[in-house]
Amino acid sequence: MAAAIGMSLAIIIPSAGCGSFIPQSGPGLQAVRQQASVTDLHPATPTAYALITVDADTLRFLTTPAPEPRFSVAETSHAIHGTIGVGDDLGITIFESGPGGLFITDHPENPSGNSVTLPSQQVDEGGNITIPFGGKIAVVGHTPAAVERAIVQRLGSRALEPQAVVSILARRSGMISVVGDVGGTAHFSLDPGGETMMGAIARAGGPRFPDYETIVSLQRAGTVQRARLSEIVADPGQNLPLEPGDAIYISHDPEFFLAMGATGQTSSLGPLDRRIAFGGEKVTLADALARAGGLEDDRANARALFVYRLTRPGDIQPGIKIPTVYVTDLRDPRGYIYASRFIMHPEDIIFVSNAPSTDLAKFLALVLPAAYTSQGFNAGLR
Structure with missing residues (x-):
C-alpha cells in the first residue's frame, strides 16, 4: 500500500508544480524575490518593482508619507471687514x-x-x-x-x-456658509473684527469626526482649496482669516491600509473587513499589523511580512517613482523594532505569506486522497 501511494505521489508531483495548484492567498517569499527587478536600496531606473529589506539602513532613507493637503496662504488676500455690501x-x-x-x-x-x-x-x-x-x-x-x-x-x-x-x-451680503460633517450648519456675516477658519467651524458645532479624518474645503472667488483639519490645528498659519462670500465644506476622509494573507483576522468568526482605517495621525507597520490581528501562528511565515507601496518621488531616490515591496523579517527580534519605526502610507497593502509547512500541508491534503483513489483503482484492475 505504501509503495502504491509513493508511486502515485511520484506520478502527481512531476505532473504539476506545487505552486501551480496549491490554494494560496498570495505570493510566497521566493516568488517575490525571484520576480523583483531591483533588490537594492537605490534603484537607478524605473523597473517592474523593487524589493527592499526593512532594516536600520533602510529606515534612514525612507521619508514620511506625502504631505497632507494644505491651504495656499500666499493666495489669501486681506480684505477689510465691516464694509457695506449689496443687500445690507x-x-x-x-x-x-x-x-x-x-x-x-x-x-x-x-x-x-x-x-x-x-x-x-x-x-x-x-x-x-x-x-x-x-x-x-x-x-x-x-x-x-x-x-x-x-x-x-x-x-x-x-x-x-x-x-x-x-x-x-x-448684513445680507458676503455671508459665510459652513456645511458638511459638522454639528450643525452655519450661515453668518463677518463682523468688523473678522473670523478665522477654526472660528467658523466652531460656530457650526465643530467637526463630527477626528481632525486627522476630516478634510476642510474652502470655496473662494471661484477656486477650491483643501486642507486636513489636523494640519490647520497644528499650524496657526493654516487657520486662514475668512473673506466675505467664503463657503466651507467639511467632509469625512479617513485614511486606510489593506491587510491580506496569514493575519490574525482570518480566525475571526464575524465578517472580515481587510480595509482598515489608520485610527491616528501617524501609524507604524507594528501598529497596522496589530490592528490586523497580528500573524496567524499556524499559517504565517514570519520572515515574509510584505508592504506593497507605489513609491512616491524622493522616497527612495529623487526623481524615481516605482512600485516597491518592503519585506520585514519578524523572526529576527530586531524586525519588531524596525516595524515600530516603519511609517505606513495611505493605501499601503500588508501581506503575510504562508509558511512552507502550510503549503506542504495543503499539498498533502490534495494528493493523498488522489493517491488512495489510485491505489483502489489499481487493486480493482487486478
Whole structure:
C-alpha cells in the first residue's frame, strides 16, 4: 500500500508544480524575490518593482508619507471687514446744530438742534442708497464711517452743520456658509473684527469626526482649496482669516491600509473587513499589523511580512517613482523594532505569506486522497 501511494505521489508531483495548484492567498517569499527587478536600496531606473529589506539602513532613507493637503496662504488676500455690501440694511440718523434747519422734526422748538432718523434702506443692486436732499450715494465697499462723511459733504451747503450716524442694521451680503460633517450648519456675516477658519467651524458645532479624518474645503472667488483639519490645528498659519462670500465644506476622509494573507483576522468568526482605517495621525507597520490581528501562528511565515507601496518621488531616490515591496523579517527580534519605526502610507497593502509547512500541508491534503483513489483503482484492475 505504501509503495502504491509513493508511486502515485511520484506520478502527481512531476505532473504539476506545487505552486501551480496549491490554494494560496498570495505570493510566497521566493516568488517575490525571484520576480523583483531591483533588490537594492537605490534603484537607478524605473523597473517592474523593487524589493527592499526593512532594516536600520533602510529606515534612514525612507521619508514620511506625502504631505497632507494644505491651504495656499500666499493666495489669501486681506480684505477689510465691516464694509457695506449689496443687500445690507442701513440705519441713518442726521443731526443739525440748531432748529429751523433743513430737517424739521416733531419738536422744532428744541434749542439744541434737530435730528431725524431715516427709514432703513437696503443697498440697491447698483451699490447705492438715497439721502433726502443729497441724492444717491455709493456705499458698497465703504465703511459706515466713510458713508457718514459722504452724507455730511452732500448736505453741508444746505443743512445747519450736519452730522450723520450710519449703522448696519442687517448684513445680507458676503455671508459665510459652513456645511458638511459638522454639528450643525452655519450661515453668518463677518463682523468688523473678522473670523478665522477654526472660528467658523466652531460656530457650526465643530467637526463630527477626528481632525486627522476630516478634510476642510474652502470655496473662494471661484477656486477650491483643501486642507486636513489636523494640519490647520497644528499650524496657526493654516487657520486662514475668512473673506466675505467664503463657503466651507467639511467632509469625512479617513485614511486606510489593506491587510491580506496569514493575519490574525482570518480566525475571526464575524465578517472580515481587510480595509482598515489608520485610527491616528501617524501609524507604524507594528501598529497596522496589530490592528490586523497580528500573524496567524499556524499559517504565517514570519520572515515574509510584505508592504506593497507605489513609491512616491524622493522616497527612495529623487526623481524615481516605482512600485516597491518592503519585506520585514519578524523572526529576527530586531524586525519588531524596525516595524515600530516603519511609517505606513495611505493605501499601503500588508501581506503575510504562508509558511512552507502550510503549503506542504495543503499539498498533502490534495494528493493523498488522489493517491488512495489510485491505489483502489489499481487493486480493482487486478
